[in-house]
Amino acid sequence: MSDTPEVRPPTVTPVRVVIALCLIAPFVAMLWVGSYAKTDPAFIGIPFFYWYQMAWVLISTALTMTAYQLWRRDQRGRSSQKGGASK
Amino acid sequence: MNDGVNGVALGVFIFFFLAVTILGFLAARWRRADDEHSLDEWGLGGRSFGTWITWFLLGGDLYTAYTFVAVPAAIYAAGASGFFAVPYTILVYPLIFTFLPRLWSVSHKHGYVTTSDFVRGRFGSKGLSLAVAVTGILATMPYIALQLVGIQAVLDVMGVGGGEDTNWFVKDLPLLIAFGVLAAYTYSSGLRAPALIAFVKDTLIYIVIAVAIIYIPIKLGGFDDIFAKAGEAFSQTNPATGKPRGALAPAEAGQWTYATLALGSALALFMYPHSITATLSSRSREVIRRNTTILPLYSLMLGLLALLGFMAIAAGIKVSNGQLAIPQLFEDMFPDWFAGVAFAAIGIGALVPAAIMSIAAANLFTRNIYKDFIKPDATPKEETRVSKLVSLLVKVGALAFVLTMDKTVAINFQLLGGIWILQTFPALVGGLFTRWFHRWALLAGWAVGMVYGTLAAYGVASPTQKHFGGSAKEIPGIGEIGYIGLTAFVMNVVVTVVLTFVLKALKAPEGIDETSPADYTADAGDPGVQVELPPATAGSAH
Numbered sequence: 001m002s003d004t005p006e007v008r009p010p011t012v013t014p015v016r017v018v019i020a021l022c023l024i025a026p027f028v029a030m031l032w033v034g035s036y037a038k039t040d041p042a043f044i045g046i047p048f049f050y051w052y053q054m055a056w057v058l059i060s061t062a063l064t065m066t067a068y069q070l071w072r073r074d075q076r077g078r079s080s081q082k083g084g085a086s087k
Numbered sequence: 088m089n090d091g092v093n094g095v096a097l098g099v100f101i102f103f104f105l106a107v108t109i110l111g112f113l114a115a116r117w118r119r120a121d122d123e124h125s126l127d128e129w130g131l132g133g134r135s136f137g138t139w140i141t142w143f144l145l146g147g148d149l150y151t152a153y154t155f156v157a158v159p160a161a162i163y164a165a166g167a168s169g170f171f172a173v174p175y176t177i178l179v180y181p182l183i184f185t186f187l188p189r190l191w192s193v194s195h196k197h198g199y200v201t202t203s204d205f206v207r208g209r210f211g212s213k214g215l216s217l218a219v220a221v222t223g224i225l226a227t228m229p230y231i232a233l234q235l236v237g238i239q240a241v242l243d244v245m246g247v248g249g250g251e252d253t254n255w256f257v258k259d260l261p262l263l264i265a266f267g268v269l270a271a272y273t274y275s276s277g278l279r280a281p282a283l284i285a286f287v288k289d290t291l292i293y294i295v296i297a298v299a300i301i302y303i304p305i306k307l308g309g310f311d312d313i314f315a316k317a318g319e320a321f322s323q324t325n326p327a328t329g330k331p332r333g334a335l336a337p338a339e340a341g342q343w344t345y346a347t348l349a350l351g352s353a354l355a356l357f358m359y360p361h362s363i364t365a366t367l368s369s370r371s372r373e374v375i376r377r378n379t380t381i382l383p384l385y386s387l388m389l390g391l392l393a394l395l396g397f398m399a400i401a402a403g404i405k406v407s408n409g410q411l412a413i414p415q416l417f418e419d420m421f422p423d424w425f426a427g428v429a430f431a432a433i434g435i436g437a438l439v440p441a442a443i444m445s446i447a448a449a450n451l452f453t454r455n456i457y458k459d460f461i462k463p464d465a466t467p468k469e470e471t472r473v474s475k476l477v478s479l480l481v482k483v484g485a486l487a488f489v490l491t492m493d494k495t496v497a498i499n500f501q502l503l504g505g506i507w508i509l510q511t512f513p514a515l516v517g518g519l520f521t522r523w524f525h526r527w528a529l530l531a532g533w534a535v536g537m538v539y540g541t542l543a544a545y546g547v548a549s550p551t552q553k554h555f556g557g558s559a560k561e562i563p564g565i566g567e568i569g570y571i572g573l574t575a576f577v578m579n580v581v582v583t584v585v586l587t588f589v590l591k592a593l594k595a596p597e598g599i600d601e602t603s604p605a606d607y608t609a610d611a612g613d614p615g616v617q618v619e620l621p622p623a624t625a626g627s628a629h
Contacts, residue, residue, distance in 0.1 A: 023181040024181075026178060030174035033337060038336050045311035045313070046310050047314055050393075058387070060383065061384075064184060064383070
């Protein structure tokens with residue numbers, strides 16, 4: 001980003017905000033019980049309350065995986081930048 | 088209840104049990120290092136486990152036999168409110184994604200074996216470290232006892248638990264044998280035994296769940312029928328409370344309880360010593376982060392398992408003790424041989440966590456009580472010897488607990504244990520991110536949380552119990568019913584923050600921090616981080 005190698009990358013970057021959102025989203029969804037405390041619509045006979053939460057197992061897994069991939073890219077970017085600065 | 092012994096199921100059960108016993112003893116030779124007499128070797132499997140072994144180990148560790156019995160039992164008893172285990176395990180993974188890699192790094196850099204090791208190193212306080220260690224041991228003991236309750240449930244349904252009128256020795260003999268075997272191979276193989284057995288356990292569990300979730304609904308006429316019958320059963324008035332037995336979706340009043348239970352339990356899970364033991368045994372920081380993305384597979388399984396509680400209702404299972412509902416469902420629904428496989432899955436499912444828990448409790452005792460307070464110059468060899476002996480003692484204690492006291496006592500203590508262990512969160516996770524908290528403030532916060540949590544839980548009455556009748560109570564100041572552990576945790580944090588300001592103003596001594604910021608992000612392969620650590624020697628590994 002910056003031309004001057006001694007400038008450290010900022011602590012808060014758009015990528016890191018996305019990572020944080022990925023990790024926070026399950027908390028908002030699961031702790032807001034009122035949003036899913038109902039039985040309809042049912043899915044193959046399973047009331048909404050149950051299949052919705054089980055669907056969130058998959059959604060949160062996808063989100064954590066995304067966070068993991070973004071974080072790895074972020075770390076790689078930073079270490080290569082650091083390597084550039086120290087030469 | 089079954090009248091006679093189910094011979095086929097018992098035969099299959101014994102077959103699997105023998106197989107894992109052999110595996111348990113062979114485990115001592117698996118991936119063995121040169122120096123087998125260090126605590127790193129015995130208690131952390133040489134800290135060498137990769138992604139998949141860690142996955143099986145953590146899965147085997149966190150999703151215990153008791154979970155398999157208790158979660159559907161809670162659904163069977165009250166419906167929706169028992170399903171909180173699913174959001175709870177959903178929340179665990181984003182949470183540990185943030186702090187567990189830091190704990191791995193700092194532990195690897197300084198040779199920490201337990202969370203108390205870290206707390207002592209970070210805050211320079213043996214008192215705080217002792218508080219964390221004692222809390223860990225207290226919370227783990229009843230958990231081990233509950234694993235035995237899980238095995239007992241299976242033995243009862245197979246007809247070898249004996250009736251009320253059989254002599255106590257005959258009645259408890261199968262349990263004694265199971266535990267003797269477990270104790271022997273844990274003693275000889277350390278953490279490698281449960282790591283290897285976890286493969287068998289999880290494979291069996293996945294097979295059983297997959298079959299159960301397809302086969303039983305077909306036999307019962309599909310999910311529509313199952314939930315229609317369950318809804319009907321829940322709307323019946325319970326004569327003890329005068330209210331309906333349960334509901335298919337939580338009512339307005341129960342939603343706070345549901346959310347606080349999920350959040351509080353998620354915060355508490357990785358404070359348990361056995362979770363940390365399994366985490367620290369992994370090879371690298373990456374292994375842990377990668378695991379947070381694949382461990383949710385177990386949550387999916389847990390959700391499906393919970394649905395078995397509804398199937399038990401729809402199948403007309405009537406048991407006085409809810410713990411027997413699922414084993415009884417398997418017995419009624421499956422052919423005998425497959426019921427045996429299912430029972431073996433639950434039985435082995437008890438052995439893996441029981442082994443890891445006893446190792447974790449033993450490590451805590453050895454490192455943070457024996458070495459810090461009794462014999463500071465203990466050699467690594469002595470440490471390992473003490474740890475092995477304590478792991479035996481812990482198991483004998485748990486066995487005595489289950490055999491001499493009522494089952495509800497173990498369950499009550501387990502409930503308390505969850506509340507207690509959550510009170511170590513500020514010191515541990517707070518400490519991983521900041522050194523701002525004052526060590527004495529953390530200790531005071533912990534004490535407040537422990538006292539409030541215990542008293543509040545003591546005061547909860549249920550139709551069947553005068554005390555410890557549940558884990559939820561009115562939250563002071565909010566008026567909703569919430570998880571006691573979480574309320575105590577909030578009080579803990581408030582006290583810690585306020586006292587930290589006060590103590591800093593008074594310039595109270597802060598203690599020496601032996602860690603540096605870079606330690607928290609170090610990974611295997613970084614300069615100064617050895618892949619194989621030298622034998623654990625407390626406090627001196629720099």
